[in-house]
Amino acid sequence: MTEFELIERYFRPLTLDRPETGALKDDAAVLTPPAGCDLVVTSDTVNAGRHFLPDDPPETIARKALRVNLSDLAAMSANPLAYQLNIAFSQNAFPPKDWLDAFTGALRDDQIAHNLFLLGGDTTVIDGPLSISITAFGTAPHGKALRRAGAKPGDRILITGPVGDSGAGLDLLQDRLTLPDDLPQNAETKETLIRRYREPEIVTSAADLIRIYAHAAADISDGLPADLGHICKASGVCAEIMAAALPLSPEIRALHARGLRTWPQIVGSGDDYKLVLTVPPEHAKDLCDKLKPHGLHAAVIGSCRRPPAENAPLTVRLTGPDGKEIPLPQAGWTHF
Numbered sequence: 001m002t003e004f005e006l007i008e009r010y011f012r013p014l015t016l017d018r019p020e021t022g023a024l025k026d027d028a029a030v031l032t033p034p035a036g037c038d039l040v041v042t043s044d045t046v047n048a049g050r051h052f053l054p055d056d057p058p059e060t061i062a063r064k065a066l067r068v069n070l071s072d073l074a075a076m077s078a079n080p081l082a083y084q085l086n087i088a089f090s091q092n093a094f095p096p097k098d099w100l101d102a103f104t105g106a107l108r109d110d111q112i113a114h115n116l117f118l119l120g121g122d123t124t125v126i127d128g129p130l131s132i133s134i135t136a137f138g139t140a141p142h143g144k145a146l147r148r149a150g151a152k153p154g155d156r157i158l159i160t161g162p163v164g165d166s167g168a169g170l171d172l173l174q175d176r177l178t179l180p181d182d183l184p185q186n187a188e189t190k191e192t193l194i195r196r197y198r199e200p201e202i203v204t205s206a207a208d209l210i211r212i213y214a215h216a217a218a219d220i221s222d223g224l225p226a227d228l229g230h231i232c233k234a235s236g237v238c239a240e241i242m243a244a245a246l247p248l249s250p251e252i253r254a255l256h257a258r259g260l261r262t263w264p265q266i267v268g269s270g271d272d273y274k275l276v277l278t279v280p281p282e283h284a285k286d287l288c289d290k291l292k293p294h295g296l297h298a299a300v301i302g303s304c305r306r307p308p309a310e311n312a313p314l315t316v317r318l319t320g321p322d323g324k325e326i327p328l329p330q331a332g333w334t335h336f
Helices: 003-015 019-024 058-075 097-114 165-173 186-198 207-213 224-235 250-257 263-268 281-294
Strands: 037-047 079-090 117-126 131-141 156-159 216-219 238-242 275-279 299-305 316-319
Touching: 003 019, 003 097, 003 117, 019 117, 037 058, 058 079, 058 097, 058 131, 058 186, 058 207, 058 216, 058 275, 097 117, 131 207, 156 281, 165 186, 165 250, 165 263, 186 250, 207 275, 207 281, 216 224, 224 238, 224 263, 224 275, 224 316, 250 263, 275 281, 281 299
Parallel strands: 079 117, 238 316
Antiparallel strands: 037 131, 079 131, 156 275, 156 299, 216 275, 238 299
16 A cells, blocks of 8 residues: 555545645645634644553554643643544554554544544654654634743642543553452453543543633643642742542552552553643632533642742642642653
8 A cells, every 4th residue: 555545545635625625735724714813723643652552552542642642731721623544554464454444433533523624634654662742733812821930829720620630541451550359340350441541531622611711721741749830830830739639540549448449540651632721710610510511520639829038949839638739750751
């Protein structure tokens, strides 16, 4: 199969015949944002062996590659519009047709779910593992995209769902975590946690709502302390979060109760792709309630504070259920 046959068979259908794409026959696409809107652009690369496992199913690789970008758009309160896909196949292990069918089929399903289309991109081969880069485009009303620099002292900190599941799923896949035989629903727990690592659950439908209420936002890709820390540094605030207020899945709650997941592991492992938001205190409960119809079970987990002194570190502190501070990994997951 030639490169152009590959594009025509597997990737051109993902354009949904939108005129902006030129049916992938031109050197570039032409994209015009809706009137009164800014174009919000993000880009992420996922590599086999670094961001997903080489033997992961193709449909989960596709969903993760696209959803990590959709998560960035959600954090900016942008509505998805389109994306470009650059994929470098390993020349030593070019995928068979059934792999390509599953990969592009999963992309199409997510496109429909999140209302976007393939705008273009590139296909090539590489002397190395599979590498996928996606650049996603979203829209937000002019000047209204949410940024990390808007948090204010007194803001409540919200999280849009449980954290810790993805990190546990990766540890299970890499044999760094073993579930005890007497754990209720052992097999189901393992399957659930692995699925949440491979296929992060992303909600993009709440962008307009989040834009109205939140002062700042970030997606949790590298761990809650690290990504909340980015908000703190951009906004000049400190953050205090309470372990007892963190929403946990039943699976992580059971593992934590048995001493198999510590608080630093739960909040610091990353790859959960939930949103952390700072919201004026008078709007925190209202926003939590209004996010429920979108499938987001948000919780207030802490608040922003002024730094204790000039030039003091802009820290994220976690307080345990006993009221004592729990040391946190501030750096989080890094690509290097």
